[in-house]
Amino acid sequence: MALTITASFQKFKENLQITGLQESAISTRQDNIRDAMSKELEVKSSFLTGSYRRDTMIAPLSKADIDIFVVLDPKYFARYNQGLNGGQAGLLDLVKAALKRTYPKTPDVSRNGQAVTVQFTDFVVDVVPGFERQGGGYLIPDSIRKNWISTNPKTHIELVKTANTFQNGNFVPIIKMIKAWNRNTGKFFSSFHLEMLALRVFEGVRISDFPSGMRYFFDKGRQYMDKQLADPAGYGGDVSMYINTQEKIDEAVNKFQLAYERAVKAESAAQRSNVSEAVEFWIKIFGDYYFPTYG
Numbered sequence: 460m461a462l463t464i465t466a467s468f469q470k471f472k473e474n475l476q477i478t479g480l481q482e483s484a485i486s487t488r489q490d491n492i493r494d495a496m497s498k499e500l501e502v503k504s505s506f507l508t509g510s511y512r513r514d515t516m517i518a519p520l521s522k523a524d525i526d527i528f529v530v531l532d533p534k535y536f537a538r539y540n541q542g543l544n545g546g547q548a549g550l551l552d553l554v555k556a557a558l559k560r561t562y563p564k565t566p567d568v569s570r571n572g573q574a575v576t577v578q579f580t581d582f583v584v585d586v587v588p589g590f591e592r593q594g595g596g597y598l599i600p601d602s603i604r605k606n607w608i609s610t611n612p613k614t615h616i617e618l619v620k621t622a623n624t625f626q627n628g629n630f631v632p633i634i635k636m637i638k639a640w641n642r643n644t645g646k647f648f649s650s651f652h653l654e655m656l657a658l659r660v661f662e663g664v665r666i667s668d669f670p671s672g673m674r675y676f677f678d679k680g681r682q683y684m685d686k687q688l689a690d691p692a693g694y695g696g697d698v699s700m701y702i703n704t705q706e707k708i709d710e711a712v713n714k715f716q717l718a719y720e721r722a723v724k725a726e727s728a729a730q731r732s733n734v735s736e737a738v739e740f741w742i743k744i745f746g747d748y749y750f751p752t753y754g
Contacts, residue, residue: 461751464729467738468669470751475517475635484581485511485520489527492558492577492584499557501532503591508612513619515634515654517749522642525584526574528612529554530597536590539600540607547600547607551575554588572603596694609694615655618691622658629666633657636673636745643746644714652698655691656680670729673744674722681715684708718744 461467477485493505509526510516516523539550551570558577559568567578574585589597596611623630634657641648660679666672683699685708690696702711725740738753 461738461753462734464670464734464737465668467734467741467751467753471636471639471741471745471749472632472669474749474751475632475639477516477518477520477523481518481520485525488579488582488584489525492527492561492586493529495561496527496529496554496557496586499560500529500553501534503530503532505529506613508587508616509585510638510650510654512612513616513654514623514631515619515638515650517635517638517642520582523582524576525582526587526612527584528587528589528597531588531590533590535588536598542605546602546605548602548605550588550600551602554586558586570602573599573601573608592694596692608696609692610690610696611692611694614692618658619654622661626661626666629669629672630657630661633661633666633669633672633676636669637676639745639749640673640718643744643748644718647710647714649698649701652688652701655688655698656683658691659683659688670722670726670741674719674726677715677719677722681712681719684711684715 461470489507496502496505506528507526508528509524511523511525535550535553538544539546545552548570551574555568555570555575558575562568562577565577565579569576574587577584577586587599589599592598592609596609596614598607598609601608619631634654637653637657638650641650641653657676660676664675684702687697688699690698702708721740721744725737728737728740735753742750742752
Protein backbone atom coordinates (compact mmCIF):
# COMPACT_ATOMS: atom_id res chain seq x y z
CA MET A 460 0.00 0.00 0.00
CA ALA A 461 1.13 3.59 -0.69
CA LEU A 462 -0.16 7.12 -0.13
CA THR A 463 1.32 8.95 -3.14
CA ILE A 464 1.60 8.19 -6.85
CA THR A 465 5.39 8.36 -6.65
CA ALA A 466 5.42 5.84 -3.79
CA SER A 467 2.91 3.64 -5.64
CA PHE A 468 5.10 3.41 -8.73
CA GLN A 469 8.20 2.80 -6.62
CA LYS A 470 6.47 -0.14 -4.94
CA PHE A 471 5.17 -1.29 -8.34
CA LYS A 472 8.75 -1.23 -9.64
CA GLU A 473 9.93 -3.33 -6.68
CA ASN A 474 7.11 -5.87 -7.12
CA LEU A 475 8.28 -6.59 -10.68
CA GLN A 476 11.79 -7.59 -9.62
CA ILE A 477 13.20 -11.12 -9.68
CA THR A 478 14.77 -11.89 -6.29
CA GLY A 479 18.40 -12.75 -5.65
CA LEU A 480 17.47 -16.29 -4.62
CA GLN A 481 15.63 -16.82 -7.89
CA GLU A 482 18.59 -15.47 -9.85
CA SER A 483 20.79 -18.07 -8.17
CA ALA A 484 18.46 -20.84 -9.34
CA ILE A 485 18.50 -19.44 -12.87
CA SER A 486 22.29 -19.30 -12.90
CA THR A 487 22.65 -22.93 -11.84
CA ARG A 488 20.03 -24.21 -14.27
CA GLN A 489 21.36 -22.38 -17.31
CA ASP A 490 24.92 -23.53 -16.59
CA ASN A 491 23.73 -27.14 -16.48
CA ILE A 492 21.84 -26.85 -19.77
CA ARG A 493 24.77 -25.22 -21.54
CA ASP A 494 27.05 -27.99 -20.29
CA ALA A 495 24.56 -30.61 -21.47
CA MET A 496 24.39 -29.13 -24.95
CA SER A 497 28.19 -29.05 -25.20
CA LYS A 498 28.39 -32.72 -24.25
CA GLU A 499 25.73 -33.84 -26.73
CA LEU A 500 26.48 -31.63 -29.76
CA GLU A 501 29.38 -29.67 -31.24
CA VAL A 502 28.86 -26.20 -29.81
CA LYS A 503 30.99 -23.20 -30.75
CA SER A 504 29.63 -20.96 -28.00
CA SER A 505 26.57 -20.35 -25.88
CA PHE A 506 25.20 -17.41 -23.93
CA LEU A 507 22.18 -16.15 -22.08
CA THR A 508 19.86 -13.93 -24.06
CA GLY A 509 16.24 -12.80 -24.01
CA SER A 510 14.58 -10.70 -21.32
CA TYR A 511 16.69 -12.15 -18.51
CA ARG A 512 19.91 -11.01 -20.17
CA ARG A 513 18.37 -7.63 -21.05
CA ASP A 514 17.25 -7.30 -17.40
CA THR A 515 13.64 -6.85 -18.51
CA MET A 516 12.18 -10.04 -17.05
CA ILE A 517 9.41 -9.63 -14.49
CA ALA A 518 8.32 -11.72 -11.53
CA PRO A 519 7.07 -14.28 -10.82
CA LEU A 520 9.80 -16.57 -12.10
CA SER A 521 7.26 -19.39 -12.57
CA LYS A 522 5.75 -17.45 -15.49
CA ALA A 523 9.08 -16.45 -17.03
CA ASP A 524 11.16 -17.89 -19.87
CA ILE A 525 14.95 -18.09 -19.64
CA ASP A 526 16.52 -17.98 -23.10
CA ILE A 527 19.81 -19.70 -23.90
CA PHE A 528 21.38 -19.15 -27.32
CA VAL A 529 23.55 -22.03 -28.54
CA VAL A 530 25.83 -21.42 -31.53
CA LEU A 531 26.30 -24.77 -33.27
CA ASP A 532 29.04 -26.00 -35.58
CA PRO A 533 28.21 -25.05 -39.21
CA LYS A 534 28.10 -28.74 -40.19
CA TYR A 535 24.63 -28.88 -38.67
CA PHE A 536 23.50 -26.02 -40.89
CA ALA A 537 24.66 -27.95 -43.95
CA ARG A 538 22.79 -30.99 -42.68
CA TYR A 539 19.46 -29.23 -42.16
CA ASN A 540 19.56 -26.42 -44.75
CA GLN A 541 17.28 -26.39 -47.82
CA GLY A 542 14.79 -28.76 -46.25
CA LEU A 543 17.27 -31.59 -45.72
CA ASN A 544 16.65 -34.01 -42.84
CA GLY A 545 13.48 -32.21 -41.84
CA GLY A 546 14.90 -28.70 -42.29
CA GLN A 547 14.51 -26.22 -39.45
CA ALA A 548 12.15 -28.54 -37.56
CA GLY A 549 14.70 -31.34 -37.91
CA LEU A 550 17.38 -29.18 -36.31
CA LEU A 551 15.10 -28.39 -33.39
CA ASP A 552 14.30 -32.08 -33.03
CA LEU A 553 18.04 -32.77 -32.84
CA VAL A 554 18.36 -30.28 -29.97
CA LYS A 555 15.25 -31.71 -28.32
CA ALA A 556 16.67 -35.24 -28.44
CA ALA A 557 19.96 -34.03 -26.92
CA LEU A 558 18.13 -32.36 -24.04
CA LYS A 559 15.91 -35.39 -23.48
CA ARG A 560 19.00 -37.55 -23.03
CA THR A 561 20.21 -35.17 -20.31
CA TYR A 562 16.79 -34.64 -18.70
CA PRO A 563 14.97 -37.96 -19.22
CA LYS A 564 12.70 -37.40 -16.22
CA THR A 565 11.64 -33.89 -17.20
CA PRO A 566 8.04 -34.34 -18.36
CA ASP A 567 7.89 -31.57 -20.95
CA VAL A 568 10.66 -31.01 -23.48
CA SER A 569 9.02 -29.69 -26.63
CA ARG A 570 9.81 -28.00 -29.91
CA ASN A 571 8.21 -24.65 -30.68
CA GLY A 572 8.69 -22.27 -33.58
CA GLN A 573 12.29 -21.20 -33.00
CA ALA A 574 13.46 -23.02 -29.88
CA VAL A 575 13.23 -26.12 -27.73
CA THR A 576 11.36 -25.50 -24.49
CA VAL A 577 12.23 -27.31 -21.28
CA GLN A 578 9.42 -26.99 -18.73
CA PHE A 579 10.87 -27.42 -15.25
CA THR A 580 8.74 -27.29 -12.13
CA ASP A 581 9.86 -23.78 -11.21
CA PHE A 582 10.41 -22.05 -14.56
CA VAL A 583 10.84 -22.54 -18.31
CA VAL A 584 14.04 -22.58 -20.33
CA ASP A 585 14.04 -21.95 -24.09
CA VAL A 586 17.09 -23.24 -25.95
CA VAL A 587 17.59 -21.43 -29.26
CA PRO A 588 20.05 -23.07 -31.68
CA GLY A 589 21.78 -20.82 -34.17
CA PHE A 590 24.69 -20.39 -36.53
CA GLU A 591 27.16 -17.61 -37.14
CA ARG A 592 25.97 -15.54 -40.08
CA GLN A 593 28.29 -14.38 -42.83
CA GLY A 594 28.45 -10.61 -42.47
CA GLY A 595 27.61 -10.66 -38.77
CA GLY A 596 24.87 -11.80 -36.46
CA TYR A 597 23.29 -15.23 -36.41
CA LEU A 598 20.83 -17.44 -38.25
CA ILE A 599 18.13 -19.16 -36.21
CA PRO A 600 15.55 -21.69 -37.42
CA ASP A 601 11.89 -20.90 -37.93
CA SER A 602 10.16 -24.27 -38.08
CA ILE A 603 6.77 -22.71 -38.79
CA ARG A 604 7.73 -20.67 -41.85
CA LYS A 605 10.50 -23.13 -42.78
CA ASN A 606 13.22 -20.55 -43.17
CA TRP A 607 16.18 -19.02 -41.36
CA ILE A 608 15.87 -15.75 -39.44
CA SER A 609 18.78 -13.32 -39.40
CA THR A 610 19.16 -11.61 -36.04
CA ASN A 611 21.61 -10.72 -33.31
CA PRO A 612 20.44 -10.97 -29.68
CA LYS A 613 23.67 -9.32 -28.52
CA THR A 614 22.63 -6.19 -30.41
CA HIS A 615 19.25 -6.20 -28.64
CA ILE A 616 21.05 -6.35 -25.29
CA GLU A 617 23.25 -3.38 -26.18
CA LEU A 618 20.31 -1.33 -27.51
CA VAL A 619 18.35 -1.77 -24.27
CA LYS A 620 21.44 -1.04 -22.20
CA THR A 621 22.13 2.15 -24.16
CA ALA A 622 18.51 3.30 -23.89
CA ASN A 623 18.51 2.65 -20.15
CA THR A 624 21.66 4.74 -19.73
CA PHE A 625 20.13 7.56 -21.80
CA GLN A 626 17.00 7.43 -19.61
CA ASN A 627 19.02 7.51 -16.36
CA GLY A 628 17.95 3.98 -15.47
CA ASN A 629 14.24 4.49 -16.16
CA PHE A 630 13.93 2.60 -19.46
CA VAL A 631 14.23 -0.94 -18.07
CA PRO A 632 11.61 -0.31 -15.34
CA ILE A 633 9.26 1.15 -17.97
CA ILE A 634 9.64 -2.00 -20.08
CA LYS A 635 8.84 -4.13 -17.04
CA MET A 636 5.73 -2.05 -16.38
CA ILE A 637 4.69 -2.48 -20.01
CA LYS A 638 5.05 -6.24 -19.59
CA ALA A 639 2.89 -6.14 -16.45
CA TRP A 640 0.17 -4.39 -18.49
CA ASN A 641 0.50 -7.02 -21.21
CA ARG A 642 0.20 -9.84 -18.68
CA ASN A 643 -2.82 -8.18 -17.07
CA THR A 644 -4.58 -7.96 -20.44
CA GLY A 645 -4.07 -11.58 -21.50
CA LYS A 646 -0.52 -11.48 -22.97
CA PHE A 647 -1.82 -10.55 -26.41
CA PHE A 648 1.51 -9.02 -27.38
CA SER A 649 4.91 -10.63 -27.79
CA SER A 650 7.20 -9.39 -25.02
CA PHE A 651 10.03 -8.94 -27.50
CA HIS A 652 7.76 -6.89 -29.75
CA LEU A 653 6.86 -4.59 -26.86
CA GLU A 654 10.51 -4.12 -25.92
CA MET A 655 11.49 -3.21 -29.47
CA LEU A 656 8.43 -0.95 -29.73
CA ALA A 657 9.50 0.85 -26.55
CA LEU A 658 12.92 1.44 -28.10
CA ARG A 659 11.20 3.09 -31.06
CA VAL A 660 8.66 5.10 -29.05
CA PHE A 661 11.18 6.53 -26.59
CA GLU A 662 13.96 7.14 -29.10
CA GLY A 663 15.29 10.63 -28.31
CA VAL A 664 12.48 11.24 -25.79
CA ARG A 665 13.22 11.67 -22.09
CA ILE A 666 11.13 9.79 -19.52
CA SER A 667 10.43 12.38 -16.82
CA ASP A 668 8.43 10.07 -14.56
CA PHE A 669 6.75 6.67 -14.76
CA PRO A 670 3.09 7.79 -14.98
CA SER A 671 3.67 10.17 -17.90
CA GLY A 672 6.08 7.68 -19.47
CA MET A 673 3.43 4.98 -19.50
CA ARG A 674 0.77 7.34 -20.83
CA TYR A 675 3.18 8.43 -23.59
CA PHE A 676 3.93 4.80 -24.53
CA PHE A 677 0.24 3.90 -24.83
CA ASP A 678 -0.42 7.03 -26.87
CA LYS A 679 2.41 6.61 -29.36
CA GLY A 680 2.44 2.80 -29.36
CA ARG A 681 -1.10 2.49 -30.71
CA GLN A 682 0.04 4.29 -33.87
CA TYR A 683 2.38 1.41 -34.76
CA MET A 684 -0.14 -1.42 -34.61
CA ASP A 685 -0.83 -1.38 -38.36
CA LYS A 686 2.82 -0.85 -39.31
CA GLN A 687 5.80 -3.15 -39.64
CA LEU A 688 8.43 -2.84 -36.93
CA ALA A 689 11.82 -3.87 -38.25
CA ASP A 690 14.15 -5.85 -36.01
CA PRO A 691 16.59 -3.16 -34.80
CA ALA A 692 19.46 -5.65 -35.07
CA GLY A 693 19.51 -4.50 -38.68
CA TYR A 694 19.01 -7.71 -40.64
CA GLY A 695 15.39 -7.16 -41.65
CA GLY A 696 12.41 -9.02 -40.30
CA ASP A 697 9.22 -7.67 -38.76
CA VAL A 698 8.94 -8.27 -35.01
CA SER A 699 5.20 -7.53 -35.18
CA MET A 700 4.42 -10.02 -37.94
CA TYR A 701 2.10 -12.02 -35.67
CA ILE A 702 -0.38 -9.12 -35.75
CA ASN A 703 -1.23 -10.10 -39.29
CA THR A 704 -4.98 -9.61 -39.75
CA GLN A 705 -7.27 -6.61 -39.50
CA GLU A 706 -9.02 -8.26 -36.57
CA LYS A 707 -5.74 -8.57 -34.66
CA ILE A 708 -4.75 -5.01 -35.56
CA ASP A 709 -8.06 -3.72 -34.25
CA GLU A 710 -7.68 -5.69 -31.03
CA ALA A 711 -4.14 -4.41 -30.54
CA VAL A 712 -5.22 -0.79 -31.11
CA ASN A 713 -8.15 -1.21 -28.71
CA LYS A 714 -5.87 -2.51 -25.95
CA PHE A 715 -3.55 0.46 -26.35
CA GLN A 716 -6.46 2.89 -26.60
CA LEU A 717 -8.10 1.64 -23.41
CA ALA A 718 -4.81 1.78 -21.50
CA TYR A 719 -4.13 5.29 -22.81
CA GLU A 720 -7.56 6.55 -21.74
CA ARG A 721 -7.14 5.06 -18.28
CA ALA A 722 -3.66 6.57 -17.94
CA VAL A 723 -5.02 10.00 -18.88
CA LYS A 724 -7.76 9.65 -16.24
CA ALA A 725 -5.19 8.51 -13.67
CA GLU A 726 -2.99 11.53 -14.32
CA SER A 727 -6.01 13.83 -14.21
CA ALA A 728 -7.05 12.42 -10.83
CA ALA A 729 -3.52 12.84 -9.49
CA GLN A 730 -3.48 16.48 -10.63
CA ARG A 731 -6.68 16.97 -8.60
CA SER A 732 -4.87 15.39 -5.60
CA ASN A 733 -7.25 12.43 -5.71
CA VAL A 734 -4.60 9.78 -5.24
CA SER A 735 -7.00 6.94 -4.46
CA GLU A 736 -8.89 7.49 -7.74
CA ALA A 737 -5.61 7.68 -9.65
CA VAL A 738 -4.44 4.40 -8.11
CA GLU A 739 -7.72 2.72 -9.09
CA PHE A 740 -7.11 3.59 -12.75
CA TRP A 741 -3.49 2.40 -12.61
CA ILE A 742 -4.66 -0.87 -11.07
CA LYS A 743 -7.11 -1.29 -13.95
CA ILE A 744 -4.12 -1.00 -16.30
CA PHE A 745 -1.59 -3.13 -14.46
CA GLY A 746 -3.66 -5.34 -12.17
CA ASP A 747 -3.50 -5.56 -8.39
CA TYR A 748 -0.98 -8.42 -8.46
CA TYR A 749 1.79 -5.87 -9.10
CA PHE A 750 0.36 -2.42 -8.49
CA PRO A 751 -0.19 -1.59 -4.81
CA THR A 752 -3.55 -0.48 -3.44
CA TYR A 753 -3.98 2.95 -1.93
CA GLY A 754 -3.52 3.39 1.77
